Amino acid sequence: xxxxxxxxxxxxxxxxxxxxxxxxxxxxxxxxxxxxxxxxxxxxxxxxxxxxxxxxxxxxxxxxxxxxxxxxxxxxxxxxxxxxxxxxxxxxxxxxxxxxxxxxxxxxxxxxxxxxxxxxxxxxxxxxxxxxxxxxxxxxxxxxxxxxxxxxxxxxxxxxxxxxxxxxxxxxxxxxxxxxxxxxxxxxxxxxxxxxxxxxxxxxxxxxxxx
Numbered sequence: 001x002x003x004x005x006x007x008x009x010x011x012x013x014x015x016x017x018x019x020x021x022x023x024x025x026x027x028x029x030x031x032x033x034x035x036x037x038x039x040x041x042x043x044x045x046x047x048x049x050x051x052x053x054x055x056x057x058x059x060x061x062x063x064x065x066x067x068x069x070x071x072x073x074x075x076x077x078x079x080x081x082x083x084x085x086x087x088x089x090x091x092x093x094x095x096x097x098x099x100x101x102x103x104x105x106x107x108x109x110x111x112x113x114x115x116x117x118x119x120x121x122x123x124x125x126x127x128x129x130x131x132x133x134x135x136x137x138x139x140x141x142x143x144x145x146x147x148x149x150x151x152x153x154x155x156x157x158x159x160x161x162x163x164x165x166x167x168x169x170x171x172x173x174x175x176x177x178x179x180x181x182x183x184x185x186x187x188x189x190x191x192x193x194x195x196x197x198x199x200x201x202x203x204x205x206x207x208x209x210x211x
Contacts, residue, residue: 005026005027005029006026006027006028006029007028007029007030007031008028008029008030008036009030009031009034009036010036011036011037011038011039011041014028014030014036014043014062015038015041015043018043018044018045018049018051019044021045021049021051022048022049023047023048023049023050024050025050025051025052026049026050026051026052027052027054028051028052028053028054029054029055029056030053030054030055030060030062030084031055031060032055032056032057032058032059032060033057033058033060034055034060034061035060035061035063036060036061036062036063037063037065038062038063038064038065038067038068038070039065039067040064040065040067040068041068042064042068042069042070042071042072043070043071043072044071044072044074045071045072045073045074045077045078045079045105046074046075046077047075047076047077048076048077049077049078050077050078051077051078051079051080052079052080052081052082053079053080053081053082053084054080054081054082054083054084055082055083055084056083057083059083059084059085059111059112059113060083060084060085061084061085061086061087062084062085062086062087063086063087063088064086064087064088064089064090064098064117065088066088066089066090066118067090068089068090068091069089069090069091069096069097069098069099069100069117070086070089070098070099070117071086071098071099071100072096072099072100072101072102073099073100073101073102073105073106073107073151074100074101074102074103074105075103075104075105076103076104076105077105077106078105078106078107078108079099079101079105079106079107079108080107080108080109080110081107081108081109081110081112082109082110082111082112083110083111083112084112085112085113085114085115086098086099086112086113086114086115086117087114087115087116087117088115088116088117089117089118089145090117090118090119090120091119091120091141092119092120092121092122092141093120093121093122093123093140093141094119094141095119095140095141095142095143095147095149095172096119096142096143096146096147096172097117097118097119097143097144097145097147097163097164097165098114098117098144098145098146099145099146099147100143100146100147100149101146101147101148101149101151101152101153102147102148102149102150102151103149103150103151104150104151105151105152106151106152106153107146107148107151107152107153107154108153108154108155108156109154109155109156109158110155110156110157110158111156111157111158112155112158112159113158113159113160113161114145114146114158114159114160114161114163115161115162116161116162116163117144117145117162117163117164118144118163118164118165119141119142119143119144119147119164119165119166120141120164121140121141121166140166140167141165141166141167142165142166142167142168142172142174142198143165143167143168143170143171143172143173143198144163144164144165144168144169144170144188144190145160145163145169145170145171145188146160146170146171146172147168147171147172147173147174148171148172148173148174148176148178148203149174149175149176150174150175150176151176152176152177152178153171153173153176153177153178153179154178154179154180154181155179155180155181155183156181156182156183157181157182157183158180158183158184159183159184159185159186160183160184160185160186160188161185161186161187161188162187162188163185163187163188163189164188164189164190164191165190165191165194166190166191166192167190167192167193167194167198168190168193168194168196168197168198169188169189169190169194169195169196170185170188170196170197171185171196171197171198172194172197172198172200173197173198173199173200173203173205174200174201174203175200175201175202175203176203176204177203177204177205177206178197178199178203178204178205178206179205179206179207180205180206180207180208180210181208181209181210182208182209182210183209183210184210184211185197185210185211186211
């Protein structure tokens with residue numbers, strides 16, 4: 001791997017590459033069969049970063065071990081994940097158990113599995129649907145796997161399993177756009193609304209071949 005193409009086989013190397021990513025598009029390849037424990041530290045993308053993470057064959061896993069989410073994509077950053085699987089993201093009183101996309105960020109996932117991600121609430125849950133304050137959802141546990149706040153999310157040939165949240169067990173979308181193609185959501189549950197997907201505040205969604 002050289003130039004704008006890099007290889008990573010550990011959380012430390014992967015995190016360093018992400019941290020040092022610039023405005024140029026970067027490709028990070030993970031070895032087939034790798035199971036990378038993120039050690040409680042999410043990957044953070046901000047600003048003009050455009051990053052693609054991919055693997056070959058049966059793919060690779062990024063495991064948050066229920067100590068953090070896997071990644072956040074903020075302030076116009078772009079993340080594309082192909083044939084890389086994400087597991088066991090967990091946050092408390094925040095949206096996006098596995099991935100949080102906000103403030104104009106973009107997430108695209110293809111041929112991936114997102115497994116066992118959750119958001120939990122440490123305080124009693126208001127029985128009403130998500131309260132909106134100034135265009136932003138109140139800080140509840142929304143989007144067990146993915147939360148998109150004013151951003152764009154696209155899933156292709158991707159499967160989400162065993163997600164838990166207050167609202168939007170698998171996906172919570174507040175504004176922005178959501179596109180799912182040939183993708184599956186199963187074994188997920190919300191304690192308030194949206195056992196699979198919750199769309200709030202003029203969110204645009206396109207679902208084709210989704211089960």
